[in-house]
Amino acid sequence: MHRSLDGLIFAPVADQAPGQVGTRTRFAYHETDGRIWAEYAGGEVVRGHLVGTREGDRLDFRYVQLRTDGTTAGGHCVSTVVELPDGRLRLAETWEWESAAGSGTSVVEQVTEHAP
Template sequence: MARSLDGLVLAPVADQAPGQVGTRTRFTYHEQDGAVWAEYEGGDVVRGRLVGTREGDRLDFRYVQLRTDGSTSSGHCRSTVVELPDGRVRLEETWEWESQPGSGTSVVEQLDAHGL
């Protein structure tokens, strides 16, 4: 199993559509006894939360967020935890909105010590 996500800060490697997470969004992850959760903000997201479970290298969670335009949205995501050659963590994600139409894939990676 890949290492714990607890305390890691991750960011998307590419921007999504307007009103969604993007390269300026930062996720702070927590993990304990098979539970995972995170807070996130930045870009078009004022505040977001996710909560779910981890089994091995698989995450399954729901997310909710408040956007800069005052709207809210929620969805479901399944991710695979990958350890990169440099020791950082990558999450390869497949997500779908539950509060609106839309689905897709994305990648978030652990920031290095310089925030890059």
């Protein structure tokens, strides 16, 4: 059985390109009955939301965000949940923008601080 993401906070381990999430961004995850959602903010992201599903250790979701420059963007992401040796969780992500060109990979890890 997999560990629930509900109530966990995640942060990127590295900065992405300008206008995207970065190490100052925090994701507050929620999960119930195979459904996931999160709010996120920090760095160049004023407010972001994601919503999707979880099957085992695979997450599949859409995201949308408002940036500090007033622009919006959205896309699709598939993540794999991995348990780290210290018990925290890591999400290995493959994402692509749907509102513009671009795709990539990123890693977010569970942190013990509070969400923004």
